[in-house]
Amino acid sequence: MSTLWPAGPRRVLVVGIDGVRLDLLPDLRTPHLDAVAAAGFLAPVEVDDVTPTMSGPCWATIVTGVGPAKHGVYGNHLGGNRLDVFPDFTTRLAAAHRRRTFAAGGWEPLFLARDGGPLFAAPGRLAYIAPLEDTPEAWEVCDERVTAEAEYVLGRSDDDPQASFVYLGAVDETAHFRGCGADYRRAVETADARLGRLLAALRARPTHRDEQWTVIVVTDHGHVDAGGHGGRSTLERTAWIAASGPGITPGAPPPGPLHHTDVAAHVYAALEIVPDPHWTLDGRPFPTVAPAEPAEPAAEPVPAS
Ligand SMILES: [Zn+2]
Secondary structure (H helix, E strand, O other), X not given: OOOOOOOOOEEEEEEEEOOOOHXXXXXXXXXXXXXXXXXXXXXXXXXXXXXXXXXXXXXXXXXXXXXXXXXXXXXXXXXXXXXOOOOOHHHHHHHHHOOOEEEEEOOHHHHOOOOOOOOOOOOOEEEEOOOOOOOHHHHHHHHHHHHHHHHHHHHOOOOOOOEEEEEEOHHHHHHHHHOOOHHHHHHHHHHHHHHHHHHHHHHOOOOHHHOEEEEEEEOOOOOOOOOOOOXXXXXXXXXXXXXXXXOOOOOOOOOOOEOOOHHHHHHHHHOOOOOOHHHOOOOOOOOOOOOOOOOOOOOOOOOOO
């Protein structure tokens, strides 16, 4: 396969919502996440044995497509990482494929040269918006501003990022401060409303009719009931991915287990980019995605010969 794929109509939005427990979702009002799941799937992801259930390593795995043995992020201090060799998808696509990319959020090590970061080294456009203090309320304000910025960028057809990552952190912050009770549940529903605004921004694009969007919503880890993560309990290790887009069959759960490394692999596949073997991605595109060939099934079984 030596085809150089044109930019074409494909676009990808990845929304990362930190620390959303899978087991609580059925009880919460999350119509926009439900809509993504109905148009594709929502499936659990288990944080594997070599990955601490912490934001730093989990997000690094999600956006690079390789595990900690390669990206070298083992905690919320990202120092000692090998992200120069295993970059996030917004950086790789901008550098190697001349694609417009965008990353936005408020957690410092993802976006700034702080705590060993940034994870997002060089997207085409970057929006870091600091929470004014380390409280759930300040993080809600931060996520609100991040969402507004992302609505603005995603809604325009002139900036036109082909691959974007938007990070929402208030849910995780709320769990750490107050546990997984009423405030936490409300924070998840608020994050879902923000997801809805991002999806509406895509639909409002003047060129939306000519575009093919893949939407991936993903969380990094869970929380114990009292709030907190980093251990090996099922609640902490259980994350999830929801996705819809070209090649993803609505309502069909992936036939096998998903991994966090699959997110970046799917971003490349969704943009019809064949990964260079030297990238040594650990993930694979979501198994329901059709290959970059016509999706017509063979009319007849191929006879054995
Ligand atoms: Zn986290």
